[in-house]
Amino acid sequence: MNKAITNIFKKPVTEEVTFKDEEFEALGIRLKKDIDTIFGRSLAIRELDSGSDNAAEIELNNLGTPHYDVERFGVTFVASPRHADVIVITGAVTRNMAGAVKKTYDATPSPKYVMAVGDDACDGGIYKGTYAVLGGADMILPVDIKIPGNPPEPKELMKGLLALMRSIRNRR
Amino acid sequence: MELIDDIAYTTRGRIVESDAKIGCNNDVYITLAERDLETVMHLLSASAYELASLFCVEGFDAHAAYTLLYAFEKKPYKEIAVFRLPLRWESAPSITSSFPSASWYEREATDGYGIRFTNPFDERRLFLHESYPEGFHPLQKGFKNSELDTMENGEPTGAGEYQFRKVAGEGVYEIPVGPVHAGIIEPGHFRFSVIGETIYHLEIRMFYKHRGIEKLAEGKTPEECVRIAESISGDEKVSNAVAYCNAIEKLCCIRPPERAWRLRTVFLEMERIYSLLGDLAGMCVDVAFPVGASPFFILREEILRQNKALTGSRFMKDVIGISGLKKDVPEDALKQLPTFLDKCIETFEESVEYVRSTPSVIDRFEKTGVIRKELLAALHITGPMARSNGLSTDTRIYHPYGLYEKIKPNVKTVDEGDVLARFETKASDILDSCRMIKKALDDLPSGPVSTDYAIRDGYATSLVECARGQSFHWIWVKNGVVDRYKIRTASFCNWQAIEHAVIGNIVPDFPLINKSFNLSYSGTDL
Incomplete structure (x- = not known):
């Protein structure tokens, strides 16, 4: 009992972070509020690479690292499309990935949303009109929101998620 | 001789x-x-x-x-x-x-x-998957790069189904993995044949991300192609752009100014550092040791921010150009770089030591995913994969380009060829890159970062050592435009080593072995 009470008042064991970015924190808090009201506490994202150059993957991965740590705001990247609310798709859709992209979308339970991340996913980028790609993600999936950039930085990804929340709210 | x-x-x-x-x-x-x-x-x-x-x-x-x-x-x-x-x-x-x-x-x-x-070893298709029609050969000049119209019900139609090699026998079962994986990583298919928990055979099927980069370069001006070289692999933007520009410079007899080569070297090594930091972090994550991974992730993010301060881009895109750099670097960003690196080295050494002194980590790293030595030359394994296997090889030493004629890397060679050896080699590469950046910045001359040049016709090879090993570029310029751009990244060769390195290991160790290589899918699939 005594221990429980002292634990409540003890300082946290974690160290104070030295790299707090006020703008990012503010974005995160706004996003958390939106997620709480729309999705009920957590937003599950399935990342889907349909032909990117892997820089967008690095930035998405970065969202989970100590500088950003978006799980604090209720955002989780899940291992299966069956657990996802949102599919984040990166890169132009290659012919070789088209089948897998469709299967991943079909495996995601409704309601589901698609966010295209990066210039290539938005409209095919430099690969537009070539033999190896079908084009941007919207050639094959109903895209709800497009985040341009090559690749978009973590803050831009957060703003993209916020915009997605806004568009979902407006639709309801 | x-x-x-x-x-x-x-x-x-x-x-x-x-x-x-x-x-x-x-x-x-x-x-x-x-x-x-x-x-x-x-x-x-x-x-x-x-x-x-x-x-x-x-x-x-x-x-x-x-x-x-x-x-x-x-x-x-x-x-x-x-x-x-x-x-x-x-x-x-x-x-x-x-x-x-x-x-x-x-x-x-x-x-x-x-x-x-x-008498081929294997006749199956490689980068053209089922969705491409029979008889289609995109790199032939007769084919003008354009969309293919062979879609049915939203699914492309084409050749027959790809046949994986079959392993049969009592107790053998298959585990198909991919192309879409559980983490935030690129797509590729792994077909395991397993007995109990032990991997008996692995076939890797790549090229899901085939974007037709070599065809895309056809008919483009040498300047336009820099952007294409940067799109080969997101975390090798500088290496590939330098390799490409170096080839053009060789065949047009262009000599980039000293300042440009020094700064290119800084960018090349910064790229190596952030790329390898991600590998080390990934290895820790894959043995469920996020405490050990976090410092590497923190350092990587700080390096990416430095990249942005130096070049305006976290991945340093759009800065390498033919004859040097497209733009110079802000003086203040350059000035604080050595101090920043010193601080990095301190944290980094502490963090590596922490991982080294954790027995549960070493237990997973040691003797896992060993590449047999006789495969190294046969498969042309390069970079940290070769250096962690007793082979002292480095393109910067054997085929020096730019500043590497003067500043030599001190590469570390480890003999064991397992995950731990790759961890140690990559850790030592990071420290060496920090040293080389500081050396490149010593008495950095002022002056222009590019020169005037004229494009000539001809062909040239160019080799670079990117974080993953040796990349090979061959460019043929004809009538002032690129006629053929052949790219072979380090990953293309090194992928084939993974098929061998996993044999005899247990399936749960596969993610760790794969991460210890951390090869580029996009750089292979092109």
Whole structure:
């Protein structure tokens, strides 16, 4: 009992972070509020690479690292499309990935949303009109929101998620 | 002894000095007759020549529609030996019995140009998956790059289903994984044949991300192609852009100013650092040790921010240009870089020591995913994968470019060839890169970062050491535009080592082994 009470008042064991970015924190808090009201506490994202150059993957991965740590705001990247609310798709859709992209979308339970991340996913980028790609993600999936950039930085990804929340709210 | 003398000696006089034509950068080009191919290849492989690349070019020889180019390196020669085989018909003998790594290249030439190989090791398609129609060969000049219209019900239609190699026997079962994986990573398919928990056989199917980069470069101006080189792999933007520009500079006799080469070296090494930091972090994550991974992730993010301060881009895109750099670096960002690196080194060494002193981590790293030494030359394994296996190899040392003529890397060689050895090699590469950046910044001259130049026609090879090993670029400029751009990244060769490294390991160790290589899918699939 005594221990429980002292634990409540003890300082946290974690160290104070030295790299707090006020703008990012503010974005995160706004996003958390939106997620709480729309999705009920957590937003599950399935990342889907349909032909990117892997820089967008690095930035998405970065969202989970100590500088950003978006799980604090209720955002989780899940291992299966069956657990996802949102599919984040990166890169132009290659012919070789088209089948897998469709299967991943079909495996995601409704309601589901698609966010295209990066210039290539938005409209095919430099690969537009070539033999190896079908084009941007919207050639094959109903895209709800497009985040341009090559690749978009973590803050831009957060703003993209916020915009997605806004568009979902407006639709309801 | 010169390279050509060595070739004459190795081939027992089948090739003599007068057969050779000296190309850019003193590379040796030798035309082969088809009847000599198999013997010459056999002799080369017996004499420590390594196949750096094999590719097809159209319209290279006056009397032949297609020419196959076989590029070899041999230590300690700086130059590359390129054997050219003009094809009378659209077929050639396979050289896979002398050079096993030729298999992927030959399948690539079959897909791209429709070249048939006699006695091939493997005849399945490589980068053209089922969705491409039969008889389609995108790299032929007759095909103008445009969308293909072969879709049915939203699904592309094409050739028959790809057949994985089958392993049969009592208790053998298959685990198919991918192309979409559980983490935030690129797509590829792994087909495991497993007995109990032990991996008996693995087949990796790549090229899901085939974006047609080589075709895309066709007909573009040399300037436009820098952007294409940067799109090969997101975390190798600088390496590939430098390799590309270096080739153009060689064939046009352009000499970038000293300041440009020094800054290029800074960017190349910064790229190596952030890329390898991600690898180390990933290895820790994959043994469920996020506490050990976090410091590496923090450092990587700080490096990415430095990149942005230096170049305006976290991945340093749009800064490398033909004849130097597209823009100079802000003075204040440059000034604080050495102090920043010193601080990084301190944190980094502490963090590595923490991982090293954690027995549960070492237990997972040690003796896991060993590459057998006899595979290194046969598959042309390079970079940290080779250096963690007792092979002291580095393109910056054996084929120096730019500043590496003056500043030599101190690469560390570890002998064990397991995950732990790769962890140690990569950790030491990071520290060495910090040292080299500081050296490159010492008495950095002021002045312009690019020069005037004129584009000339010609062809040239260019090799770079990116974080993952050696990348090979070959460019042919004709009538002022790029006619053929062949790219072979380090990942292309190193992927084939993973199929071997996992044998005898348990399935749960596969993610760790894969992460300890951390190869680029996009750089392989092109």
